[in-house]
Amino acid sequence: MSNMSHAHTLTRALLLCFSAGSAALLQRFGGFGSTPTSAAAFSRVIPAALASSDNRGSSSDGGVFSRVYARAKKADRAKASASRSLEQDSEEAEEDIELLCRLPRVSIEYCTQCNWMLRSAWLSQELLTTFNGTLREVALQPNHEGGGVFIVSVADEEGELVIWDRSEEERFPEAKELKQRVRDSIDPGRSLGHSDEKSAEISSSPARFAVQRLLGLLDLSSRPRRRRGE
Structure with a gap:
């Protein structure tokens, strides 16, 4: 080798x-x-x-x-x-x-016995479309106790604020009204475009008034109303 x-x-x-x-x-x-x-x-x-x-x-x-x-x-x-x-x-x-956790959150509490789920879902998608990227979420919270509950709240780092309570307003909010109140709560200086119209102008439309009237007849308003916490 x-x-x-x-x-x-x-x-x-x-x-x-x-x-x-x-x-x-x-x-x-x-x-x-x-x-x-x-x-x-x-x-x-x-x-x-x-x-x-x-x-x-x-x-x-x-x-x-x-x-x-x-x-x-x-x-x-x-x-x-x-x-x-x-x-x-x-x-x-x-x-x-x-x-993401710092972004505000909207919750819609609705009465399930009054069949208001579809109305709540429609308002939630309106808010999500307008405030895309601004809201963390819009949560639907079913209330099974009854009593005509419909409460919209905004929660952020400073706490939770009720911006619409049907028992106090005695009606449901228009989509534009609700958007304005959400805007006023989370970003007062923001422009909403056509959603910034005055409430009087919104209610003045005959067609819109007729729709509101029809919805009012279907709301089973004879049910007893209660305030939150009662």
Whole structure:
């Protein structure tokens, strides 16, 4: 056997011994130089380096150790980069949740016995369309106790404010009226465009008055009314 073959065999033996003992050494000392290198990375790349040495021949044995170390360092850098990216995504998600929780929330409490769910759902979609990106949510809260309950509230960081109570107003709000009250509560300086018309102008439309009258007849107004908390 030639000297070159002996050198090749000796190099392979040294690499195998180095692979077997690298985990304990790296776990104890944390790597080489100023940058830690994981034992797991070495255990993955050493078999690849041996295969590369077999393919290239014994003349490349002198560079095997440097290739092993370079591949291990590359694997560690990729792992560190993935960890940093995950931490950044987590921080951004927390910021988004915190920002979302600061947005105001509207709730519509309605009497289920009076069949006012569809009316409440219609008003909620009107508010969501107008205040898109401004409200956290518009929640529908069914009240099964009866009594003609229809209460609209706005909640923010300062507390909760009732902006419409049917027992006090003695009627349902127009969509424009409700939008104005929500606007006045969360952003008084905001323009609502056509929804900024005066209530008198809204009620002056004959067709709208007829619709209001028809809805009033269907509201089962003979049911006893109660204030919230009674």
